[in-house]
Amino acid sequence: MSNFINVVLPIPLQKLFTYSVTEAEAEFLKPGMRVAVEFGKSKVYTALVYEIHQNPPIAYEAKDIHQILDDKPVVNELQLKHWEWLSNYYMCSLGEVFRAALPSAFLLESESIIQLVLGEKDETELTDDEFLIYEALQHQPELTVNKVVEILGKKTVFPVLKQLIEKEIIVIKEQIYEQYKPKLVKYVRLNASFDNETKLPELLEELSRAKKQRDAVLTYFQLKAQKKPIKATDLIEKANVSTAVIKSLVDKEIFEFYYIQTDRVDFNVKKSVIKKLTEYQNTAYSEIKSSFENKHVTLLKGITSSGKTEIYAKLIQEALEKGKQVLYLLPEIALTTQIIQRLQLYFGEYLSVYHSKYTVNERVEVWNNTLHNKKKARLILGARSSLFLPFSNLDLIIVDEEHEPSYKQYNPSPRYHARDASIVLAGFHKAKVLLGSATPSIETSYNAKQNKYGYVELNRRFNNVLLPEIELVNIKEKYRKKRMKGHFSDRLIKMIEETLEEKEQVILFQNRRGYSPVVECETCGVSPQCPNCDVSLTYHNYKKELQCHYCGHKQAMLHNCGACGSPTLNTKGFGTEQIEEELEHLFPEANIGRMDLDTTRGKYGYQKIIGKFQAQEIDILVGTQMLSKGLDFSNVTLVGVMNADNMLNFPDFRAYERSYQLMVQVAGRAGRVKKRGRVAIQTFNPYHQILQQVSTNNYEAMFKEQLDERWQYKYPPFYRLIKLTLRHKDFNRVETAANWLGKSMTNSFKQNVLGPTTPSISKIRNYYIRTIILKIPQENSLGKTKNHLKKILNSFQAITDFRSVKVGVDVDNY
Ligand code: ADP
Ligand code: ZN
């Protein structure tokens, strides 16, 4: 009797592939172990064993496997079940899920590129084969796995590489990911010219009239005796002075600030017990508990700063006490370091953080700790990809800011929604899910109203601080009456002045980066376009550059119009850069900071800005939607929205819902702990229903109105959507292909097919784009519809002319 295994290959292949194994191998192998196999023209992949059986494949001769890579499964059965669901629901292959799920270090293949890890290595620890690779990497910075095959003169190189990865001698290069930006801590030191005990009297003399500053310097010398770097926060605490005192010493060039990277998880942090819940929080907590008794999912709608995180903490504690695992999902890890810090204080020894920006080794470590249900991976804090970890004992999943669109993966496939996929995952584990938000998505609220999810409300801020007062500023009027300076109304200017006078801080929100999104010739009306995409180039004043925000194309700013040659190029519209520039003129005394993709890209850029703002070295922070995400600054009392209209005019059925969420969330950054904050929203259309709803904090009205619209125009939650995106470099080909596909879909699905349409950006990176949307009414079977659509797609791909057209399938598209 021959033995076979079916494996999942990390490629978009619809079927599992069968390989032949020996009887001993069949005995040894279990589903969830990795094997190295050859596929296609002598390419080697890491594949995952799915099942072991005795049935030879019919259509082809089964090849032998190269080797077995694990002695125990690295993927468990619940995961395989979840992946299967993901692949069915989101219409992709199991292989694509496999590829997305495993850290790339687990997925060696012929094309993988390996690199040396920097640092001291003990060469005597290496086997001969390992040494050969190590040696080769001394002479060239990187090697492909294929090259390693040549060097070792044998095909079975994966086990050797695996050893080297485990010994942390090599890593697999990842082009797609940037490295995780570690958390930075601010330290203080004396300027080099004073850093000498003999200079102390001189220094104290100089500061004789600034008592506080003197105290700070004296305390500094006391702390210095401990021969450890001195944290700015420690100095402030020990010397009992304010941040401003230290800051003036920095201004006098006596002190200087510097930053040191701390470990991603600092287990030495002072542990603290979770906070005692307030009466209102306690009620919400009890309601959640009783809701969990008969509902597997519960929505906690708690206004901004009501202390949702503290309630999560209590639930987490209970799960951990039972020895169970907890997954805490966050929309964007890099933007939520504050939450990580808070939870670290409570659960340091249980906590691991997981997301794609961590290095390969870090991710492998968390994976293995989860797989073995280790204590330090009982509470996983992660972005959407942490859903794929090998949990075996989940008790609770928290989806924080459940309304955030970044929970949906766009590219590559699987295009899953982490909130929805986590609900299914919890089902397999018989775990509970808590969805939290101040501005829940329409879909989630609807599910709660339908009694599908439990529902709990928390309508009071901690400390009973009132929600900020929101003022709509009619800038149409202001322009007419000439009361605008640049993009600032006299009202907003006044409010900023008042805030600065109180030594409080301001956040200004403008949802566009760069200086201006369009440059236009006043003579002929032509705008410079991206050569690769169908968009206007954005002007970046700082670099005097035109940039495409879709493909990254950059060119120097033109002096003359490319079309007519006139020197009459002018900017239209505005982004964060322009606001920053205007602020510098309007408030020359204030320190101004900017937080957008351009200023946070550099190493540690994001942490630095947040750190500076927190330390009150920045008075006014201008930024994009990054600002709306879970930040908690205690001294911000004014939030300004520069222009609400472009959000509202975005061509998408969710635009109103999103504008509402974005504005309420940004507004929620004002006046969080001490006193009531103020918000000014500048708009040409203050009577717009969404702005009225934002200013009266009327979520219910927004919900009801949007739900009616969704019903009327056949959108979720009443209809499900599947969006197909067709792309090709040849305009005619994509056009013909889209027409063919649109027609066959219409034959089957009639009026529920929209398109093909040309999206508002019809070409990106030289690929022409067409989209088709399929709307699926609730009463139709989703499974049957998808199967039918799959058949149509198969016939489509069978047409030779269309084979090169890329088709992306996005279920529940965002
Ligand atoms: P949310 O997540 O709902 O926006 P947070 O959990 O961030 O609110 O709470 C807002 C602020 O109030 C935080 O600084 C938090 O530490 C504080 N806070 C909330 N609840 C309590 C409590 N029960 N005891 C002490 N401080 C609390
Ligand atoms: Zn011109």
Ligand code: ZN
């Ligand atoms: Zn472009």
